[in-house]
Amino acid sequence: VPAYKLVVAYEGTDFVGWQRQASGTSIQGLLEQALGDLDGRPVAVVGAGRTDAGVHALGQTASCVIGRDIDAETLARAVNARLPPSVRVISAALASPRFHARFSARSKTYRYQIWNGDVMHPLLRRVAWHAPGPLAFAVMDQAARVLEGRHDFAAFQSAGGDVVTTERELTSSKVSDLSCEALTSCGGRLIVYEAVGDGFLRHMVRAIAGSLVEVGRGRRSPDWLREVLASRARDLAGPTLPAHGLVLVSVRYDDDLAAPC
Amino acid sequence: VPAYKLVVAYEGTDFVGWQRQASGTSIQGLLEQALGDLDGRPVAVVGAGRTDAGVHALGQTASCVIGRDIDAETLARAVNARLPPSVRVISAALASPRFHARFSARSKTYRYQIWNGDVMHPLLRRVAWHAPGPLAFAVMDQAARVLEGRHDFAAFQSAGGDVVTTERELTSSKVSDLSCEALTSCGGRLIVYEAVGDGFLRHMVRAIAGSLVEVGRGRRSPDWLREVLASRARDLAGPTLPAHGLVLVSVRYDDDLAAPC
Numbered sequence: 001v002p003a004y005k006l007v008v009a010y011e012g013t014d015f016v017g018w019q020r021q022a023s024g025t026s027i028q029g030l031l032e033q034a035l036g037d038l039d040g041r042p043v044a045v046v047g048a049g050r051t052d053a054g055v056h057a058l059g060q061t062a063s064c065v066i067g068r069d070i071d072a073e074t075l076a077r078a079v080n081a082r083l084p085p086s087v088r089v090i091s092a093a094l095a096s097p098r099f100h101a102r103f104s105a106r107s108k109t110y111r112y113q114i115w116n117g118d119v120m121h122p123l124l125r126r127v128a129w130h131a132p133g134p135l136a137f138a139v140m141d142q143a144a145r146v147l148e149g150r151h152d153f154a155a156f157q158s159a160g161g162d163v164v165t166t167e168r169e170l171t172s173s174k175v176s177d178l179s180c181e182a183l184t185s186c187g188g189r190l191i192v193y194e195a196v197g198d199g200f201l202r203h204m205v206r207a208i209a210g211s212l213v214e215v216g217r218g219r220r221s222p223d224w225l226r227e228v229l230a231s232r233a234r235d236l237a238g239p240t241l242p243a244h245g246l247v248l249v250s251v252r253y254d255d256d257l258a259a260p261c
Numbered sequence: 262v263p264a265y266k267l268v269v270a271y272e273g274t275d276f277v278g279w280q281r282q283a284s285g286t287s288i289q290g291l292l293e294q295a296l297g298d299l300d301g302r303p304v305a306v307v308g309a310g311r312t313d314a315g316v317h318a319l320g321q322t323a324s325c326v327i328g329r330d331i332d333a334e335t336l337a338r339a340v341n342a343r344l345p346p347s348v349r350v351i352s353a354a355l356a357s358p359r360f361h362a363r364f365s366a367r368s369k370t371y372r373y374q375i376w377n378g379d380v381m382h383p384l385l386r387r388v389a390w391h392a393p394g395p396l397a398f399a400v401m402d403q404a405a406r407v408l409e410g411r412h413d414f415a416a417f418q419s420a421g422g423d424v425v426t427t428e429r430e431l432t433s434s435k436v437s438d439l440s441c442e443a444l445t446s447c448g449g450r451l452i453v454y455e456a457v458g459d460g461f462l463r464h465m466v467r468a469i470a471g472s473l474v475e476v477g478r479g480r481r482s483p484d485w486l487r488e489v490l491a492s493r494a495r496d497l498a499g500p501t502l503p504a505h506g507l508v509l510v511s512v513r514y515d516d517d518l519a520a521p522c
Contacts, residue, residue: 009380009382009383009384010383011383011384056384058384076380080380085381085383085386086383086386087383088380088381088382088383089380090380090448091380091448113443119270119337119341119349119350119351119352120346120349121270121349122270122271122272122346122347122348122349123270123272123317123319123388125272125346125347127384178441178442178443179443180439180441180442180443180444181439181441182374182439182440182441182444182451182453183441183443183444187351187352190443192443
């Protein structure tokens with residue numbers, strides 16, 4: 001039976017998150033229903049990252065096995081026709097039967113988007129968190145780099161995670177100004193924290209971003225992040241920022257048979 | 262009595278347009294209500310451009326006269342507190358009593374945003390029109406330049422306009438790829454038509470953009486736009502594209518006492 005790899009983008013605003021829940025609409029649930037309709041029997045969909053309610057994705061990746069042999073492009077079109085416009089299959093490809101979106105993932109890229117201006121940008125309000133006032137992004141970047149490498153990230157984990165170890169490796173951790181002509185309006189800029197890692201603890205990116213904002217506002221020095229990391233104590237880090245600023249940008253695989261980009 | 266200049270940004274999705282209507286919520290109506298609440302009596306708000314239902318703005322400009330003498334920054338904050346998050350006063354400034362947002366305007370900049378990719382970008386679906394398939398934007402740009410200068414734009418005007426003359430001057434008319442890191446996801450790009458002019462006829466930007474897409478798809482040559490323009494016949498031009506791709510970017514004034522950007 002054919003296995004598929006799907007790259008999925010969504011605006012998370014109106015969903016309970018990636019994962020099926022007892023109530024509410026999930027992205028996983030929508031995909032399973034659309035694929036089940038096409039296959040004429042229940043289909044299980046696995047996602048690389050179980051994004052929380054309100055979190056968005058540009059390149060979430062999912063795997064599934066389907067009974068019928070459907071051309072991948074046709075499958076993507078047929079699934080999209082059954083999804084709301086806030087969820088789109090960007091691409092679909094036949095995958096190895098061994099391909100598992102979660103366990104085969106080698107690294108993921110997340111972004112935390114911050115609108116830094118007196119007034120929130122009305123076209124970005126669903127996908128960026130609003131931080132008015134001065135924000136020194138170069139100093140935030142300096143602090144973010146401290147987290148690169150393999151570390152115990154317990155200080156940036158929310159209660160409720162079910163992990164064996166809190167060690168993770170960030171191959172990249174940086175802050176940059178992603179303002180661009182298409183987005184910019186008077187008096188604001190888009191400051192983005194981007195992390196590439198082999199895995200992420202519960203709310204880890206949002207807690208790191210919250211800590212970096214403390215640094216950017218001058219309340220803490222860049223070296224403070226080193227102390228927080230070493231402490232492994234969640235109460236030392238900054239606040240967990242709201243879900244709606246977080247975006248799962250992409251997922252990488254070793255055996256990327258049909259990498260879409 | 263003090264006159265104010267307000268720069269206003271909004272996502273037009275849920276509104277009947279800038280202008281007050283017999284029913285439905287308008288941006289003008291929201292501003293008049295918020296300012297009236299503050300001033301304790303009815304306030305009339307004039308906008309530089311009467312954007313249609315679904316059209317967005319980054320830099321719509323409005324003028325109003327208020328009985329109470331309120332500091333401009335305080336006014337902006339108080340008005341924003343009374344508006345939905347999809348409408349924001351980006352900046353406010355005291356203006357000359359002669360300042361009239363519509364009649365004092367020297368030029369306006371509009372953009373028509375096109376997502377060119379197989380699948381619509383779910384985070385851009387409210388602010389860009391979806392055009393799948395090949396789209397030669399360099400050829401579209403070549404065609405767009407033909408419209409620069411003073412011309413009779415009758416061929417690009419929808420019925421229902423109430424203008425004395427259909428002559429307008431475009432000081433800039435161009436197509437570019439405004440894709441950027443923050444927006445891009447696999448398999449698509451943001452192609453934008455931008456026009457700067459002293460005035461625009463009803464649906465003019467949307468009809469020009471629709472004609473440019475005909476050129477970009479290879480159905481027409483860039484020189485065809487010259488013929489359409491010369492004909493002054495609306496039925497020769499391309500289709501009027503949907504409202505949700507249009508953005509009023511900025512308005513310029515000679516006497517710009519408090520230009521925000």
